[in-house]
Amino acid sequence: MINFQYIRTTTSKAAVDSLGKDKTAKFIAGGTNLVDLMKRGVTAPEKLIDINNVPLKQIELKGNILHIGALATNAAVAEHAVVKQRFPLLSQALNAGASAQLRNMATVGGNMMQRTRCGYFYDITMPCNKREPGTGCGAKEGYNRMHAIFGTSEACIAVHPSDMCIALAALDAQVVIMNPKGERKISFVDFHRLPGATPEKDNNLQANEMIIRVEIPLNTLAENSYYLKVRDRASYAFALVSVAAGLELKSNRIIKVRLAMGGVAHKPWRLTEAEAFLTGKDATEVNFKLASEIALKGSKSFGQNNFKLKLAPNSIIEALNQAKSKA
Amino acid sequence: MADKKTNNCPEKDSRRDFLKQSTLYTALALTPVTVLKAADKKVDERFAALFEKIPLTLNVNGSKHALSIEPRVTLLDLLREELQLTGTKKGCDHGQCGACTVHVDGVRVNSCLSLAVMNEGKSITTIEGLATGDTLHPMQAAFIKHDGFQCGYCTPGQIMSAVACVREGHAKSKADIREYMSGNICRCGAYPNIVDAIEEVQKSGGTV
Amino acid sequence: MKNSLLKDDTDRVDGIDKVTGKAKYFAEYQLPGITYGVLVPSTITKGTITGIDSKAAERAPGVLAVVSHLNRPEVKGYEASNTKPVPNGTLKIFYTDKIAFNGQPVAMVVADTYERAVYAAALVKVSYNKEIHATDFDENISKAKPPRNPSSAFYVRGEAEAYKNSAVTIEQEYILPTETHNPMELHGMLAHWDTENRVTVYAKTQGVKATQNTISSTFMIPMENVQVNSEFVGGGFGMALRTWPVEIAVVMAAKKVKRPVKLVITRDQMFTLVGHRPHAWQKIGLGADQDGVLKGITHHAIGQTSSYEDFTENIVNMTKFMYKSPNVNTSYKILPLDVGTPIWMRGPGEATGAFALESAMDEMAHALKMDPIAFRLKNYAETDPEKNRPFSSKYVDEAYKLGADKLGWSKRKNEPRQNKEGQWLVGYGMSTGVFSAGRGKATVRGVWYADGRLLLQSASSDIGPGTGTGMVQVAHGVLGVPVNKITFELGDSSLPPAPSQGGSATMSTVGSAVHDACTALKNNLAELAANSGMSVTDPIAEILKKNNLPSIEVTKESSPGNDQSKYSMYSFSIHFVEVKVHELTGVVKVSKIVSVGDSGKIVSPKTARSQMVGGAVGGIGMALTEESVIDHRYGKFINNNFADYHVPVNADVPDIDVIFINKPDPYTNPMGAKGMGEIALIGFSAAVANAVFNATGKRIRTLPITPDKILS
Structure with a gap:
């Protein structure tokens, strides 16, 4: 690993300022992804700005909105009483990710910023447009069992590895971002982006911006929600496919539904058409199946991940079944 | 060195x-x-x-250390190579096995993904700091009793993780123990014995 | 240290060292002036190095040397041709410009700190002449060839391919992908030349004598000038059964920089530099009459090796003697590919073979509409049909019953898809495993002191099974000395010789030598007692005092007798599992395990049980999760890390019931013990595959059984 300059900041303003001054600088919080990437030579920042002392760890309900600071750890959010009670989907998703140790280190902001786990991205001797634009995509005709079936491009078929973000996408969260001019707020589903011709950009955060917090509005889904994660072993593995499902039911009639998928796209994949189809219908296996078929529209596989065309709809049905049976 | x-x-x-x-x-x-x-x-x-190099002050197992280190040194390498606390193990160096688990301010973390300089002023507990004098920590004793290891290489990480698991309240059922201990890989396959050891310590109700 | 819970004498003798962090593994020894080695791996898979630009690395802070084939110190054993142990093209590290596999070390950077060495290694620029490589097993399968030793290549009993003429036949292909041992401890070595001609190494090895021998002959220095220390080994599973070229590289580098050099390879290098369980293709043909009597068994296998060494293992052996078919034929070929040389991995070829044979047996039982246990009993071999002689002991029939009862085999329906819990299909499966109960030659030195302490020494190893713990119990059994007064020293090449820890033979081999040494001590003491008019029941302190001796000492070499040629000696295992398969997601959970060991007398019950448990966990990995994947376009592993190569985690493993027959074998060794390390895993993957079939009706013949295969 190249040596680097290391500085600590205590305010978000100072953090944003120092980021603006140095293009080769990066923030470090939990470090669980960044240090890994630095060890592998995937990234080599010349300066690290340690933001752990910036006071952004709050988890609090303000009116109808839950505010989660960007530096709240994954474990702190997953274990928080309000989150467990009012947003169990988020708690479940967080606990489905990584390990207890990593969740103690990783932060909400860092989780959103984590890079794909595509093997070609991680191996600096392999081609990867995300790591080194123009070198090609190693996965498209290579080992792509874990890869995307939605929103892929010629340049990239990687998936976003987060579980937390899948739940946040389903829960209509907003992201509050700070830049030198002030703050801006964007919808969580617009935070991450599809690869297109510029897969090196994972999200719409600008170079001089910092995630301050995530806001989640209270909802009516808490009683009937479920995070399903299908993976190659029972724990401590990335998703083949995951589904965040939340239902508001009135005697088996679906009043409201939220669905998002992980392991299938370059960003958390919100299933708005399937949601629209299910809204107002009965929560039946038949309707779940029809919704899962709608959800698969536009999907495309690359050989080794062909199975996801079956696993994804099946997982939607299973997640809805589980969410429903929670009542 | x-x-x-x-x-x-x-x-x-x-x-x-x-x-x-x-x-x-x-x-x-x-x-x-x-x-x-x-x-x-x-x-x-x-x-x-x-x-x-930059200065760093750490408390490790109750001893204060004033150091000067490169920012790129991980907490794991600092413990093993600089402080000669080799009980904490390197199994993957990428946060994928848990052999390097230590407590930072009482919380279990993977020391291989933590830059040492990020731990300024913090208290680190490693496996060497778990026993009290000649008396084993109950979790160490339970691991011996239930044969919760074979080669012993993942063991310090397992035990540090296990102690945290009980403290966190994640050891109240076998299913919970299995899930919350899944961040510590044991290639010898001592998992069922590890679960028995943790369950016994949890049920004993003592302070861990 | 005191251990308040420690009441059971059979606890591991090194338990306290291991739970307190005091146990020192090779990389944890501090030598003055220690330096750090970091490898520069080849980025091509086949070809020639045309240049190494190490200027920037050499100028980087703290760098002492960049060792490569351009500047390496002389290695006499590499210079001489046909010198053991460098036969037929063993990779002569830093002695060739040829690249034989992706990741082959082309240089080692040595620096004064680990971080500086890592950084400098990234500055080394290597240029190559690239050639077309072959790593794809399927694409190259036609290039398979019989191994050098023709006796292992073909076997016929009765008529070849006779299965085809039977009333009921099965013919299927089974695939095992490459697996990687991946012990938790990373491989490497710490080496220091004490003088020009004498080297001390701290190694991760399953055999200190073997490592000593390899270094001695490679550097052409006397055996006694090579000191190998390896007291604690963080798992091996076979990968530390040879001294790998990277270890020689460390010894070379230490010679070059004249300081201690420590190399700890990275997890991804564990996939390329220290062997793997080779990819294997198998085809099984079974023929039976309508009553389920086997008339013919045919087993063909092809296993992968490297381009520069013939690696062989016993994939088809079990087929020759497990069932009493009159007609059996087997063949075994190897397929050289541009990968590193494989090495035996727990239950080596036998585990690969048992997956195929025991899956096929289940398929045949289903075709015959017979219970799989009844089918096996119908073809039960009371004597060894391969060698036409009795088994030294075999209680497999009893083991079937014990395991079936414990699991609740009666819940199993012979037709698949009959048991369901919600969305989960429930299935039951079983299989048999077998491994040679071999015994070798070992020497043990024993010293019995007047204060009652007993010291035993042998250059054996402990990669985890609990060698010292077992030996102490053997000694206790002979002499009655309390186990806490017995010390067993191992992992030091200066101790009396013992073979490497492999092939489940340590208890049989070293245990026998301990037994014999202790018996000699007992006899010596009795003689001393008699000579001085005392009784052997008098305290040792008094007998020795009377004879004016501080201690008595023996060094005893122990070898197997000729019973080995009169009896077929095998250790057996029967594995029973219950699985749950989720219909929608394809997820498979092993929900119950019963493993029965027919492995003679159990010497050390607690560690023996742990061995069986560990084997089952390894078996879950083999069955459900493990596969090392190469992207053949580059010849490079693509999942070479613990996040993508899935070894089982705690949540994958249910409670495991272990049952031992625990009847002494009359012929294997004085303890009546048989080996256990291999049988704990052999056959397990077939039990899972058979249970998955019973649950789903889907037969999966390519491991691992991942959700995509269930859904396909």
């Missing part, structure tokens, strides 16, 4: 003096690239090292 002392923080004065004298370098930003160039020009590497 055998020839390094634990307390090897360079005198602040010497660093300042060096910076003053070295007008060539004060004119430049202290980036690694600069240092590299210095190395290229065969500038004395001891000076280069001064540029790269």
Whole structure:
């Protein structure tokens, strides 16, 4: 690993300022992804700005909105009483990710910023447009069992590895971002982006911006929600496919539904058409199946991940079944 | 390193003096690239090292350490190579196995993904700091009783994780123990024995 | 240290060291002036190095040397041709410009700190002449060839391919992908030349004598000038059964920089530099009459090796003697590919073979509409049909019953898809495993002190099974000395010789030598007692005092007798599992395990049980999760890390019931013990595959059984 300059900041303003001054600088919080990437030579920042002392760890309900600071750890959010009670989907998703140790280190902001786990991205001797634009995509005709079936491009078929973000996408969260001019707020589903011709950009955060917090509005889904994660072993593995499902039911009639998928796209994949189809219908296996078929529209596989065309709809049905049976 | 002392923080004065004298370098930003160039020009590497190292104060197993280290040194490598606390193991170096688990301010973390400098002022507990004098921690004793290991290499990480697991309240059922201990890989396959050991400590109700 | 819970004498003798972090593994020894080695791996898979630009690395802070074939110190054993142990093209590290596999070390950077060595290694620029490589097993399968030793290549009993003429036949292909041992401890070595001609190494090895021998002959220095220390080994599973080229590289580098050099390879290098369980293709043909009597068994296998060494293992052996078919034929070929040389991995070829044979047996039982246990009993071999002689002991029939009862085999329906819990299909499966109960030659030195302490020494190893714990119990059994007064020293090449820890033979081999040494001590003491008019029941302190001796000492070499040629000696295992398969997601959970060991007398019950448990966990990995994947376009592993190569985690493993027959074998060794390390895993993957079939009706013949295969 190249040596680097290391500085600590205590305010978000100072953090944003120092980021603006140095293009080769990066923030470090939990470090669980960044240090890994630095060890592998995937990234080599010349300066690290340690933001752990910036006071952004709050988890609090303000009116109808839950505010989660960007530096709240994954474990702190997953274990928080309000989150467990009012947003169990988020708690479940967080606990489905990584390990207890990593969740103690990783932060909400860092989780959103984590890079794909595509093997070609991680191996600096392999081609990867995300790591080194123009070198090609190693996965498209290579080992792509874990890869995307939605929103892929010629340049990239990687998936976003987060579980937390899948739940946040389903829960209509907003992201509050700070830049030198002030703050801006964007919808969580617009935070991450599809690869297109510029897969090196994972999200719409600008170079001089910092995630301050995530806001989640209270909802009516808490009683009937479920995070399903299908993976190659029972724990401590990335998703083949995951589904965040939340239902508001009135005697088996679906009043409201939220669905998002992980392991299938370059960003958390919100299933708005399937949601629209299910809204107002009965929560039946038949309707779940029809919704899962709608959800698969536009999907495309690359050989080794062909199975996801079956696993994804099946997982939607299973997640809805589980969410429903929670009542 | 055998020839390094634990307390090897360079005198602040010497660093300042060096910076003053070295007008060539004060004119430049202290980036690694600069240092590299210095190395290229065969500038004395001891000076280069001064540029790269920063002071760090840590409490490890109750002992305070004032150190001077490169920011790129991980907490794991600091413990093993600098402080000779080799009970904490390197199994993957990428946060994928849990062999390097230690407690930082009482919380279990993977020390391989933590830069040592990020732990300024914090208290670290490693496996060497778990027993009280000659008396084993109940979790250590339970691991022996239930044969919760074979080769022993993942064991310190398992035990540090297990203690945290009980403290967190994640050891109340076998299913919970299995899930919350899944961040510690044991290739010898001692998992069922590990679960038995943790369950026994949890049920004993004592302080862990 | 005191251990308040420690009441059971059979706890591991090194338990306290291991739970307190005091146990020192090779990389944890501090030598003055220690330096750090970091490898520069080849980025091509086949070809020639045309240049190494190490200028920037050499100028980087703290760098002492960049060792490569351009500047390496002389290695006499590499210079001489046809010198053991460098036969037929063993990779002569830093002695060739040829690249034989992706990741082959082309240089080692040595620096004064680990971080500096890592950084400098990234500055080394290597240029190559690239050639077309072959890593794809399927694409190259036609290039398979019989191994050098023709006796292992073909076997016929009765008529070849006779299965085809039977009333009921099965013919299927089974695939095992490459697996990687991946012990938790990373491989490497710490080496220091004490003088020009004498080297001390701290190694991760399953055999200190073997490592000593390899270094001695490679550097052409006397055996006694090579000191190998390896007291604690963080798992091996076979990968530390040879001294790998990277270890020689460390010894070379230490010679070059004249300081201690420590190399700890990275997890991804564990996939390329220290062997793997080779990819294997198998085809099984079974023929039976309508009553389920086997008339013919045919087993063909092809296993992968490297381009520069013939690696062989016993994939088809079990087929020759497990069932009493009159007609059996087997063949075994190897397929050289541009990968590193494989090495035996727990239950080596036998585990690969048992997956195929025991899956096929289940398929045949289903075709015959017979219970799989009844089918096996119908073809039960009371004597060894391969060698036409009795088994030294075999209680497999009893083991079937014990395991079936414990699991609740009666819940199993012979037709698949009959048991369901919600969305989960429930299935039951079983299989048999077998491994040679071999015994070798070992020497043990024993010293019995007047204060009652007993010291035993042998250059054996402990990669985890609990060698010392077992030996102490053997000694206790002979002499009655309390186990806490017995010390067993191992992992030091200066101790009396013992073979490497492999092939489940340590208890049989070293245990026998301990037994014999202790018996000699007992006899010596009795003689001393008699000579001085005392009784052997008198305290040792008094007998020795009377004879004016501080202690008595023996060094005893122990070898197997000729019973080994009169009896077929095998250790057996029967694995029973219950699985749950989720219909929609394809997820498979092993929900119950019963493993029965027919492995003679159990010497050390607690560690023996742990061995069986560990084997089952390894078996879950083999069955459900493990596969090392190469992207053949580059010849490079693509999942070479613990996040993508899935070894089982805690949540994958249910409670495991272990049952031992625990009847002494009359012929294997004085303890009546048989080996256990291999049988714990052999056959397990077939039990899972059979249970998955019973649950789903889907037969999966390519491991691992991942959700995509269930859904396909």
